[in-house]
Amino acid sequence: MSVSYSAIGWNRAKKAYDKVIVTGLLVYLAFFIGVSLLAHPDATIETLLIRALATAAFLMLHVILSIGPLCRLNPSFLPLLYNRRHLGVTMFLTALAHAVFAIVQFHAQGNENPLVSLLTTGTGFQTLGAAALVIFFLMAATSHDFWLANLGPRVWKTLHMGVYFAYALIVMHVALGALHSEAHPVLAIATGAGMAWLFTLHVVAALRERAGDRDDELIDDGWIDAGPVVDISEGRARIVSAGERIAVFRYDGKISAVSNVCRHQYGPLGEGRVIDGCITCPWHGYQYLPGNGRSPAPFTEKVATYDVRVVGGRAYVHSKANAPGTPVKPAHA
Amino acid sequence: MPDTFYVGYLETSPATARRLKRVALALIVLAGAAATVLAIATGPFDRATYEFTKERSWEGTLEATPLPVLIARTPAASGSAYSALVRLPLVAQGKHGVGAMIAGLDGASVRFNGKKIVRQGTTMLEVVPGTIERFEPSLPPDGTPVTASRIEDLGSAKFSGEIVDSKCFLGVMNPGRLEVHRACAIRCIAGGIPPMLFTRDAQGREAHLLLVDANGQPLNDRILGFVARPVTIEGRLERRDDLYYLYAETWARH
Amino acid sequence: MLVDLARGALLVVAAYLVIGLLVAVPYLTFGIGRTDASAKTAPWTFRVIVLPGLVALWPWVLRLWIRPGRPH
Numbered sequence: 062m063s064v065s066y067s068a069i070g071w072n073r074a075k076k077a078y079d080k081v082i083v084t085g086l087l088v089y090l091a092f093f094i095g096v097s098l099l100a101h102p103d104a105t106i107e108t109l110l111i112r113a114l115a116t117a118a119f120l121m122l123h124v125i126l127s128i129g130p131l132c133r134l135n136p137s138f139l140p141l142l143y144n145r146r147h148l149g150v151t152m153f154l155t156a157l158a159h160a161v162f163a164i165v166q167f168h169a170q171g172n173e174n175p176l177v178s179l180l181t182t183g184t185g186f187q188t189l190g191a192a193a194l195v196i197f198f199l200m201a202a203t204s205h206d207f208w209l210a211n212l213g214p215r216v217w218k219t220l221h222m223g224v225y226f227a228y229a230l231i232v233m234h235v236a237l238g239a240l241h242s243e244a245h246p247v248l249a250i251a252t253g254a255g256m257a258w259l260f261t262l263h264v265v266a267a268l269r270e271r272a273g274d275r276d277d278e279l280i281d282d283g284w285i286d287a288g289p290v291v292d293i294s295e296g297r298a299r300i301v302s303a304g305e306r307i308a309v310f311r312y313d314g315k316i317s318a319v320s321n322v323c324r325h326q327y328g329p330l331g332e333g334r335v336i337d338g339c340i341t342c343p344w345h346g347y348q349y350l351p352g353n354g355r356s357p358a359p360f361t362e363k364v365a366t367y368d369v370r371v372v373g374g375r376a377y378v379h380s381k382a383n384a385p386g387t388p389v390k391p392a393h394a
Numbered sequence: 395m396p397d398t399f400y401v402g403y404l405e406t407s408p409a410t411a412r413r414l415k416r417v418a419l420a421l422i423v424l425a426g427a428a429a430t431v432l433a434i435a436t437g438p439f440d441r442a443t444y445e446f447t448k449e450r451s452w453e454g455t456l457e458a459t460p461l462p463v464l465i466a467r468t469p470a471a472s473g474s475a476y477s478a479l480v481r482l483p484l485v486a487q488g489k490h491g492v493g494a495m496i497a498g499l500d501g502a503s504v505r506f507n508g509k510k511i512v513r514q515g516t517t518m519l520e521v522v523p524g525t526i527e528r529f530e531p532s533l534p535p536d537g538t539p540v541t542a543s544r545i546e547d548l549g550s551a552k553f554s555g556e557i558v559d560s561k562c563f564l565g566v567m568n569p570g571r572l573e574v575h576r577a578c579a580i581r582c583i584a585g586g587i588p589p590m591l592f593t594r595d596a597q598g599r600e601a602h603l604l605l606v607d608a609n610g611q612p613l614n615d616r617i618l619g620f621v622a623r624p625v626t627i628e629g630r631l632e633r634r635d636d637l638y639y640l641y642a643e644t645w646a647r648h
Numbered sequence: 649m650l651v652d653l654a655r656g657a658l659l660v661v662a663a664y665l666v667i668g669l670l671v672a673v674p675y676l677t678f679g680i681g682r683t684d685a686s687a688k689t690a691p692w693t694f695r696v697i698v699l700p701g702l703v704a705l706w707p708w709v710l711r712l713w714i715r716p717g718r719p720h
Contacts, residue, residue, distance in 0.1 A: 064686060065686055065687075065688075065689040065690050066686045066687055066690040066694045067690065067691065067693075067694060068690075068691060068693030068694045068696070068697050069693075069697070072402065072403050074402040074403065074406060075402065077414075077418075081418040081421065081422065084422055085421055085422045085425040086425075088422055088425050088426045088429070089425040089426065089428065089429045090429070091429075092425075092426045092429035092430050092433065093429040093430075093432065093433045094433075095433075096429065096430050096433035096434060097433040097436075100433060100434045101436075101437075101439040101568075103439055103440065103441055103442060103443060103568050104439045104568050105444075105566070105567050105568045107567075108567060108568060108569070112436075113429075116428075116429075116432050117429075120425075120428060136400075137398070137413075139400050140400050140402070140410070140414055143400070143402035144402070166567075166578070167575070167577050167578035167581070168577065168578070168581060169488075170487070170488030170489050170490075171488065171489035171490075171581040171582065171584070171585050172489065172490065172581070172584060172585040172586075173581065173584070173651070174655070174658075176654075176658055177651060177654045177655055177658060178577065178581055179577070180654040180657070180658075181650045181651050181654045182576070182577035182580045182581060183576075183577075183580070183619070184573070184576050184577045186573070187577060198700075198704070199701075199704060199705075201700075202700040202701035202704055202705075203701045203705070205694075205697055205698055205701075207684065207686070207687060207694070207698050208698070208701060210684065210686070211683070211684060211712060212708075237573070238573060238574050239574060241572070241573040241574070242569070242572035242573045242574040242575070243436065243437070244436075244437040244438045245435045245436050245437050247431065247432065247435035247436065248432065248435075248436065251432070333399075334399045336399075336401065336404075341399075341401055343399070343400070345402065346401040346402055346403055346404070
């Protein structure tokens with residue numbers, strides 16, 4: 062966007078979302094520590110704090126990793142996606158607090174520098190946790206739109222896919238540490254169930270996505286049949302595929318086609334709506350004018366446009382993309 | 395057909411807002427429930443305590459070898475002609491042994507402030523720095539003579555268990571043992587906290603065996619790699635009053 | 649020996665972060681407005697928020713400063 066950056070771009074929805082995150086986290090910590098003190102009166106409070114923060118962060122990580130595939134399976138989860146970044150940063154801060162308390166508790170007040178102690182006391186599980194924390198830090202530190210713009214969506218997304226590697230490190234951190242010392246099976250069951258849930262979610266969502274990736278047939282010099290115009294709901298799109306996905310929108314008695322890929326975080330524009338004359342991305346609400354693929358002023362994003370025509374009540378889109386921002390005369394539906 | 399397309403920066407429709415409020419509430423309730431389950435269904439937490447806010451005054455005879463210990467009297471049991479002696483291993487603050495704090499005081503009568511660390515019959519004292527002083531012991535007020543320390547050689551034996559640092563294990567941390575605590579145990583033992591073998595006797599009762607090498611010297615640096623993992627130690631067992639010492643000859647992981 | 653290695657590694661990390669600070673602070677003061685128009689008029693709180701990332705990724709920040717141009 063070519064508007065000035067803010068520190069944190071809050072709006073009403075994000076504030077409400079953040080309130081839920083903080084409330085949930087505080088409720089979790091209060092219950093964990095409170096119930097622990099009742100059930101295990103001799104437990105040391107520092108140990109409880111370390112474990113409360115650890116399990117809270119671990120649970121948050123599962124929620125974060127679930128949001129993506131859940132949204133692909135059912136758009137009613139999209140409100141969770143909208144502010145997922147804040148959830149991620151909160152998870153990092155919780156994990157950081159856990160790490161600081163653990164390092165102080167187990168390594169400080171000794172005869173060695175605590176960080177040196179962390180690396181040399183031969184406990185592999187702690188090093189795995191530290192490595193994951195570095196990844197979470199890099200993700201949190203680059204979660205602002207400034208980084209998205211200056212690293213570019215491709216590099217930014219690759220960096221943030223590191224969350225999966227970090228998740229694997231954390232599972233091993235839990236397995237080699239807590240599970241190794243845990244007498245009760247619940248934590249192991251929960252960790253296993255979490256892995257199974259995430260794995261299943263991702264596989265199911267991936268299979269659904271694959272189904273949509275089959276290329277449509279090209280006819281007549283590169284045109285694709287996008288089907289009867291009446292089959293495209295007002296303000297919505299039909300997505301076709303020719304190497305990449307194309308969103309064919311119907312609005313105000315017209316047909317236009319743009320790239321299905323939003324410039325912001327590669328969201329599926331074809332699953333969006335036309336609102337106030339603008340194609341609106343379902344993920345974060347980025348907008349583009351259907352006639353030329355440009356964001357309305359003062360924004361400067363552009364997506365590729367495609368030539369369209371309507372013949373005999375059917376919409377056709379040409380598979381060759383025009384340069385982003387190229388105006389294309391809409392076809393009459 | 396009502397369209398529930400969500401755009402975060404626009405006004406949320408009342409229906410969506412209601413649905414989201416219900417989801418938020420459900421998630422918060424779930425958070426509390428998850429916390430409760432995880433808090434209850436976990437272990438082990440041992441019965442061990444540390445009076446970290448309470449300084450008490452202690453007196454007795456200091457013994458520096460094989461390990462720093464305060465030999466103190468307990469009040470005479472009714473009908474007994476002698477006061478019994480109890481041994482309280484000593485440590486300093488943090489992950490440190492008493493070391494220099496007791497230099498030159500071996501065999502002396504001392505008085506100091508300390509914090510009690512107790513687990514199943516073994517009491518340890520964390521000495522408050524700057525409070526150790528010699529004093530002249532007077533006859534016990536009730537007139538009973540002071541007994542001498544009783545040292546029994548119990549012969550060679552083999553024990554399996556876990557090497558822990560005595561301070562955390564006896565109550566400063568809970569659980570002060572196992573893998574999650576291993577790094578801390580290594581740090582404590584490296585800093586001079588007496589290592590201890592945590593094992594169980596034939597009846598399943600806990601036994602705490604303070605570890606020194608075959609010559610009664612500290613073996614802290616040599617056993618760091620064996621801490622918090624299942625281990626078997628062979629050596630000579632000795633009982634001094636109510637405390638057990640294991641003069642370790644060999645040790646191996648299993 | 650392991651302790652020496654660990655100490656050495658921590659020194660390298662510390663040096664990296666110090667250099668990061670030495671790059672990030674001038675960049676925030678002078679450079680950021682030139683390389684990113686949206687950052688020029690941003691409030692100081694924005695600069696605080698991007699500082700950790702600038703410190704951690706300072707080699708890339710240098711590259712951006714020397715050769716500005718938005719990647720796509």
